[in-house]
Amino acid sequence: xxxxxxxxxxxxxxxxxxxxxxxxxxxxxxxxxxxxxxxxxxxxxxxxxxxxxxxxxxxxxxxxxxxxxxxxxxxxxxxxxxxxxxxxxxxxxxxxxxxxxxxxxxxxxxxxxxxxxxxxxxxxxxxxxxxxxxxxxxxxxxxxxxxxxxxxxxxxxxxxxxxxxxxxxxxxxxxxxxxxxxxxxxxxxxxxxxx
Numbered sequence: 001x002x003x004x005x006x007x008x009x010x011x012x013x014x015x016x017x018x019x020x021x022x023x024x025x026x027x028x029x030x031x032x033x034x035x036x037x038x039x040x041x042x043x044x045x046x047x048x049x050x051x052x053x054x055x056x057x058x059x060x061x062x063x064x065x066x067x068x069x070x071x072x073x074x075x076x077x078x079x080x081x082x083x084x085x086x087x088x089x090x091x092x093x094x095x096x097x098x099x100x101x102x103x104x105x106x107x108x109x110x111x112x113x114x115x116x117x118x119x120x121x122x123x124x125x126x127x128x129x130x131x132x133x134x135x136x137x138x139x140x141x142x143x144x145x146x147x148x149x150x151x152x153x154x155x156x157x158x159x160x161x162x163x164x165x166x167x168x169x170x171x172x173x174x175x176x177x178x179x180x181x182x183x184x185x186x187x188x189x190x191x192x193x194x195x
């Protein structure tokens with residue numbers, strides 16, 4: 001079953017994100033991977049690769065298996081992405097081993113990742129909006145994310161979304177130090193009388 005939600009953020013004009021360039025329409029779209037066309041999934045992949053953090057065959061698999069893909073569109077062109085991933089058990093186990101933090105699938109079913117926005121749209125809050133949209137699809141479950149320890153902007157953005165550093169950092173890839181961030185399970189809401 002596909003989830004498809006589109007929103008045009010209120011109070012945001014083209015000047016907020018383009019300066020002299022004007023966009024007539026800005027949208028955030030969230031849907032299951034199968035709701036996107038092959039070309040849109042390919043564009044999603046290309047944007048993730050532009051971010052310079054991941055690539056390879058596992059990227060295609062992770063996109064196809066994601067709980068939800070969230071995209072930012074300006075004038076009909078996909079310009080930013082976030083995925084609410086369903087990580088492989090083998091990857092989950094590796095991250096737990098590297099960080100010393102257990103990430104049991106029933107309690108922490110999702111990983112937030114592949115956050116990327118093209119440079120001319122950065123710095124005006126789009127990542128906050130894309131992340132919030134992805135988190136709306138967690139069903140209140142705990143979630144984790146892995147981020148380079150030197151990526152202060154993303155770590156701050158995730159902090160504002162309720163994530164906190166957990167465990168010890170580890171080195172992967174091109175000698176990049178990676179840190180685990182986790183966001184606890186959302187507590188159910190109650191009314192004024194505690195029900």
